[in-house]
Amino acid sequence: MKSSAAEAVQLLEKMMLIRAYEEHLASLQASGHFPMTCSPQGQEASAVGVVSALDADDTILTNHRSAGHLLARGADPGRVMAEVMGKATGYCKGKSGSLHISAKELGVVLTSTIVGGELSMVTGVALAKKMLAEAGVVVCFFGDGAACEGIFHESLNLASVWQLPILYVCENNQWQAFVRRKETMAVEYIAPWGNSYAMANQTVNGNDVLAVQAATRHAVAHIKATGTPYLLETWTYRQRGHYSGDNMAHISASEQAPWLVLDPIAQCRQQLTADGTLTPALLADIETRVAAEIARASEFAHASPYPAAAELLTDVYA
Numbered sequence: 242m243k244s245s246a247a248e249a250v251q252l253l254e255k256m257m258l259i260r261a262y263e264e265h266l267a268s269l270q271a272s273g274h275f276p277m278t279c280s281p282q283g284q285e286a287s288a289v290g291v292v293s294a295l296d297a298d299d300t301i302l303t304n305h306r307s308a309g310h311l312l313a314r315g316a317d318p319g320r321v322m323a324e325v326m327g328k329a330t331g332y333c334k335g336k337s338g339s340l341h342i343s344a345k346e347l348g349v350v351l352t353s354t355i356v357g358g359e360l361s362m363v364t365g366v367a368l369a370k371k372m373l374a375e376a377g378v379v380v381c382f383f384g385d386g387a388a389c390e391g392i393f394h395e396s397l398n399l400a401s402v403w404q405l406p407i408l409y410v411c412e413n414n415q416w417q418a419f420v421r422r423k424e425t426m427a428v429e430y431i432a433p434w435g436n437s438y439a440m441a442n443q444t445v446n447g448n449d450v451l452a453v454q455a456a457t458r459h460a461v462a463h464i465k466a467t468g469t470p471y472l473l474e475t476w477t478y479r480q481r482g483h484y485s486g487d488n489m490a491h492i493s494a495s496e497q498a499p500w501l502v503l504d505p506i507a508q509c510r511q512q513l514t515a516d517g518t519l520t521p522a523l524l525a526d527i528e529t530r531v532a533a534e535i536a537r538a539s540e541f542a543h544a545s546p547y548p549a550a551a552e553l554l555t556d557v558y559a
């Protein structure tokens with residue numbers, strides 16, 4: 242199923258919102274008075290392409306680069322920002338920060354900062370869904386570094402044996418913290434590793450939002466038709482450092498340049514302009530809306546209170 246022109250514009254706007262959110266956070270972090278985060282800048286097409294192909298009853302588990310997934314799912318940027326700042330109005334009442342945020346009402350049940358933690362949890366979440374005969378698939382976002390851990394193989398093996406409704410999404414952004422993917426992998430692509438577990442798989446251009454959306458729709462249809470999991474690899478690039486304190490001194494301009502040409506938002510804009518869908522007036526409207534939304538979000542987060550001291554031991558297990 243192809244997306245309509247109107248839907249493609251919505252995808253562009255969502256990607257621009259995520260970019261603007263990240264740029265705003267980076268400017269606050271540069272002042273030195275804002276918590277650190279792991280930015281998904283450059284990976285917007287992967288987040289928006291996958292999440293836009295999901296239904297409301299689908300569940301998401303994600304990793305330390307989760308802001309794009311949350312915003313793509315419709316999270317309020319003000320509440321996400323408030324959570325990062327430890328404010329009471331955040332999605333987890335300020336107790337998670339950026340690295341553990343969840344938003345149950347959106348079906349985002351876990352952000353794992355333990356690399357591969359989401360891969361260990363997803364089999365349990367999906368098994369529960371299957372045993373309770375609940376509709377929907379469970380999506381697990383993780384990076385190429387997580388795919389190089391043993392838990393990736395354990396998770397895929399069990400999901401295949403137990404026939405769990407899991408869409409594994411490996412966002413292959415070419416970096417694993419401060420290590421190049423090429424230094425830890427003997428092969429180029431992760432998707433074919435699914436073959437070892439009899440799991441259908443595909444690598445898609447992760448900077449092309451419509452291609453990611455189409456690949457996700459195909460994968461979800463496969464999961465629903467066969468009752469078996471699917472491994473989707475989105476081939477993309479992290480445009481910022483591993484975390485906000487990383488000055489990227491170890492990454493050359495010549496490495497970054499070709500990827501910046503392939504920027505997912507610039508490419509989508511060019512495509513929609515070329516086919517006559519995106520006019521200068523429409524683009525200006527979107528830019529104005531996005532800027533207003535981020536300004537509102539920041540104002541909300543900054544004005545929000547910190548949790549009261551009495552909240553210290555609420556909502557915790559021990």
Ligand SMILES: Cc1ncc(C[n+]2csc(CCOP(=O)(O)OP(=O)(O)O)c2C)c(N)n1
Pocket residue numbers: 305306354355356357383384385386387388414416417418479483
């Ligand atoms: C089990 C574990 N080992 C190491 C770390 C430190 N660490 C945080 S993110 C990261 C790199 C993860 O790389 P990848 O899975 O490719 O995700 P990306 O950061 O590229 O999105 C590492 C090593 C951690 N959080 N957890």
